[in-house]
Amino acid sequence: MADSERSPLLSAAGSGKAPHGREPDEPVESTPLLSSSAATPRYDGERDDAHLSDAASVASRATDPASVRPAQTRSIRWPSVIAMIVLSLFALAVLILAFIVPAAVQEYAKEAAVLEPTNLSLDSITSNGVRVRIQADFRLEAQRVENEHVRRVGRAVTWLVGELGADETKINVYLPDYDDLLLGTAVVPPLTVSIVDGRNNAVDFAADLVPGDAEGIRMIANEWLEGKLNSVRLRGQADVQLRAGIIPLGTHAIAESLTFEGGDLPTIPEYNITKLNFEEKILLGGKVKAMAADVTVASFNDYPVSLDVPPMGFEILVPGCNPTDPSILVAACATDPVAVRPRAPVVVDAHGLIKELPDSLTQLCPGSDSSPLDMLFKKYLAGETATVLVRGMDYPAGGTPRWLVELLSSITVPVPFPGRTFDNLIRNFTVTDVHFTLPDLGADPNDPESRPRVSGTILVLAGLPSEMNFSLNVTSVRANADVFYRGNKLGELNLKEWQKANSTQIPATKEREAMLKIQSRINDAPLDVTDPDVLTDVIQALLFGGRQVILGVEALVDVRVETILGELVVKAVPAKGKIPVNPLGRDVMGSVAPKVGRVEITDTTATSISLKASVNITNPTPYSAHIPFISIHVESNGTTIGEARAENLEVKPGNNTNLPVSATWNPSMGGKEGVQHGRELLSQYLSGYNTTVTVRTHRGSVPSLPHLGEALSRLNLTLPAPRLRLPGSDHDGESGDGDDDDGQARFIRDATFHVLSSTATFTLVSPLARNTVFIDAVNATALYNHTEPIGRIEYALPFAAPPGASTTPRLPVDWSIDSVGYGKLREALGGTMKLDARAVVAVRLGRWTETVWYVGKGIGAGVRL
Incomplete structure (x- = not known):
């Protein structure tokens, strides 16, 4: 550009040419610069009066004929002198403003400028960018400037200039910390604003925004999304053509840097998922089955921004096994048009479709027993926030411009997906046909056979979440469960192997939600009793409480489910439930009514008798048990008088006959008192008295679980002494001499x-x-x-x-x-x-x-x- 274009004021003063139509030596009577200043708004700065009075004095003397001597009048053309003086003064002022004032003016402009955006709206999406409409209030407020000198100079200069205009300007924004990557460009139309102190300007213009280097945008966007962006430094560059009124001020190269710190950077707005619905879809005339998902997300726009977002296509991905692994594409989704209005709620409706699950989603991760899907479900079902990834599709959808598709497809946004807990999901939990198996006597302590085992039929009635509107069938389950009684942990039930299951869906009605009935048979599940004292409390409550015993269960359940997408394995589903156990009855021990049949002596000593016998008992409970080995002490009046043992017993509900039992009669185990109490008990028993004995477990009752036997020894179980079956008895098990002459057998x-x-x-x-x-x-x-x-x-x-x-x-x-x-x-x-x-x-x-x-x-x- 020519110098005359860049410095129009100086070029006008420096040229020796007269205005068009005049000779060079013709006197100039008009003073256009001064006359133009008369239209300039008056500046009410300090020390104006002295300057104005001096100017008025000079002007009056120059126009008073009496004050001019004739000789001087003939030799000097005063209008030319005045013009030269004014031009010289103006040139001096320009030099002062050019070399002294600019720093002060720049500081004044930075501190006094007030820009208040009132609205930002998206007019349209163009083929190479977007057109936005910007509305704002702009003004200079001198009182915001702290330096008094800068404030005075700024007021004076801006008052003299009055208005400042700029032609159409192209602004380039760079990222200095990223090798000066071009972030984008903006084309701003011509603008004119008043820069007089306190005068407000309502700015309203449309600008074309064009994104720059896609790689740079992707890089900074991903760093921001990953939380690694602590600050951003931007540098804007533009060649601005300025003018003051109709006076061109030339083209000026402007470069300005701006740094945004962490607290100044925008954040992802908070949102709520107000609707989530899954249902089956049959496509292509029944040839393709898919799972459809409808999601509604609500947020709030806190900014004065308005735009209409057209329908867009996105891909939904799940993180892989490791952060460095590629993400796994799961579904495609599309959004409905979204209307964003300033400081108003924003609602986004999205519709997704899952046609199949990729193998990489369900395959176990190296060195792990979980797949990416397992890890996602684990967080979601535990009520934690899971993360899914959203990325723009790499092909146009709904007329989306190519540049926007390329930009969105290069950015992957992690979306926190709030989980939901399944507390109170289980409406009913019952266990029937329970079978207990005590530890095997000869099993290794680390062998599952060395622990008690439980078999039974589990019936679960669970409520189905309202968002699950598709058919599913539970085929098998396994779990690790903690069992509690009154808040204290009783033990751990470990189902490592898959247990077959089946389920039935019960549709929802007006009065009841949809339900899922699950039935499974568990076989020989090891029960690790972690606190024998708690087990003692449970047994005591069952025997003597007379009320239902409630056991709490907290489990992590693995479920195999058949869905329209195939078989899924959902791992570590948190589940809570209650197991009501009916009491055994207050007279359960009396109902047992042991009856001794055939008795055989196997060994004797001077103080003891070892024997074998067949025993008939009645099990009044609904529970069965397998007993590999058990030993209990027999007591009378608090002293041990013998021991009873049993091996490989199968006890079922109801009558159990001919159970093999071994016993040792040895009152000397209780010392002198034991011998005395044993003799008294034996005499009473032979005489037909109603005698009782106390059975008590001990540390060796279950050799593989010494703490269990020791804990159960706190229970005092008093039983009637078992009746012996004598030859010739009319009723099995009746013996002794009584008062009744009814033909019953006696010794x-x-x-x-x-x-x-x-x-x-x-x-x-x-x-x-x-x-x-x-x-x-x-x-x-x-x-x-x-x-x-x-x-x-x-x-x-x-x-x-x-x-x-x-x-x-x-x-x-x-x-x-x-x-x-x-x-x-x-x-x-x-x-x-x-x-x-x-x-x-x-x-x-x-x-x-x-x-x-x-x-x-x-x-x-x-x-x-």
Whole structure:
């Protein structure tokens, strides 16, 4: 550009040419510069009066004829002199403004400028950019300038200039920190604004914005989205053609840098997903099945920005196994037109379609047991914020310009997808047909066989979220579950293997939401009891509480689900539920009613008897159990008198017959008190009294779970002493001598008194199948009507009581001749009578010996000569 174009003021003053139509030496009477200044708004700055008065004085003297001498009038042309002086002064002012004032003016402009955007709207999307309409208020406010000198100079200069205009300008914006990549360009139309202090300008213009280097935009956008962008430095460059009114001020190259720190950078607006709906879609006449998703997102526009966003296409991706792995394309979606208005709600409706799931989405990650889909579901179902990736499609959709497609397809936006918890999703949780298996005695402690195992049928009724409007079928489940009682952890139920399951969907009604009924059979699931004390509390509540016991379950469930997209494995679904366990009943132990049948002695010592027996019990509970091995102590009056053991028992609900049980009678386990209590208990038992024993677990009850047996030992389970089944019993398990003469079997079945020989024989019944009991001594008294003596028997020779029924040798009787009882005996000669007996008997079985007392009542006795 020529110098005259860049400095029009100087070129006008420096040329020796007169205005068109005048000769060079013709006097100039008009002063266009001064006259033009008269139209300039007056500047009310400081010290104006002195300058104006001096100017008025000079002007008055120059125009007063009386003040001019004739000689001077002839030799000097005053109008030319005045013009030259004014031009010289103006040139001096220009030099001052050019070399001294600009720094002050620039500082004034920066501090005094106020720009208030009122509206920013998108007029249209063009083939190479966008046209936006910008509305704002612009003014200079001198009071914002802190430096007094700068404020005065700025006021003066802006008052003198008045208006400042700019021709159409192209502004380039660069990124200095990214090798001066071109961020974009803006073409601004001609503008004219008043720069007088305090005068407001309502600016309203349309500008064309064209994006620059796509790689640079993508780079800075991705850094911003990843949170790595702490600051951005921009540099704007433009050649601006300025003018003051009609006076051109030349073209000026302007470059300005601007830095945005972290707090100044814009953020992704907050949003809420107000609608989420999944449903099946049948495409191409039933040839293609797909899953459709409708999403509505609501946000709020806090800025004075208005635009209409046309329909656009996007791709939905899921992060891969590692951050460095490529993202996995899952679905395509399109948005409806979106209307964005200043400071108003914004609603975006999007529609997606999933035709199939790529293998990379469901394949396990290297060195892991989870797939990318597993990791996504894990966060979502745990109520955490999952992240999906949104990227523009790389092909035009809905008439979208190519430049916008290329730009959007190069930027991947991570979108936080708020998860939802499934608390209270399970409406009902029940377990039926429960079967417990105690640990295997010989299993290694690290072997699952060394832990209790549970089998049963699980029935779950779960509510389906309203957004799931498609069919699904649960085919199998597995889980790791923590079991709690009253907030305390009882143990862990580990289902590592897949358990078959089936499900039935129940449609929603007006009164009820849609439900999913799931049924699964678990087999031998290991139960790790982590707190035996809690288990003790549970058992105690079941036995004695009389109320339903509620167990809490917190589980991470893996589910295999068949959907329209194929089979999915959803892992680590958090689930909470409650397992109501019905009480066993307050009289459950009495209902067990153990009855001992066949008894066989296996070993004896001086103080103990080891035996085997078959036992019949009634299981009043709905639970079954497999017992590889269990040992319990038998107590009487707080002292241990023996031990019972069982191996490989299968206990089912209801009657259980011929269960093999081993036992050891050894009162010496309880010391001296145990021996005494054992003798008393045995005497009462043989006499038919209603005796009870206490069974208690101990540390060795379940060898692989010593803490369990130790914890359960706090429970005092008192049971009736098991009845022995005697040969000839009318009812299995009834024994002992009672008052009732109903034909029930007793240890002493009957007796025969021989009056003349003063002897008596007794029929004894032994419950032992293969062993013979020896009676070493007898000291007994026969009574009539419980109190009247009939005779006394003292016998010190041993005799045998073999298995089954046997008759004793004739035992000598010393009659009580003067007693009423003896009289009744004589009256019954040749017949029978009822008598009672009291005796102290020394018994021997193998190496074991003991002296017991015996009381028999209602013994049928025949009387013979």
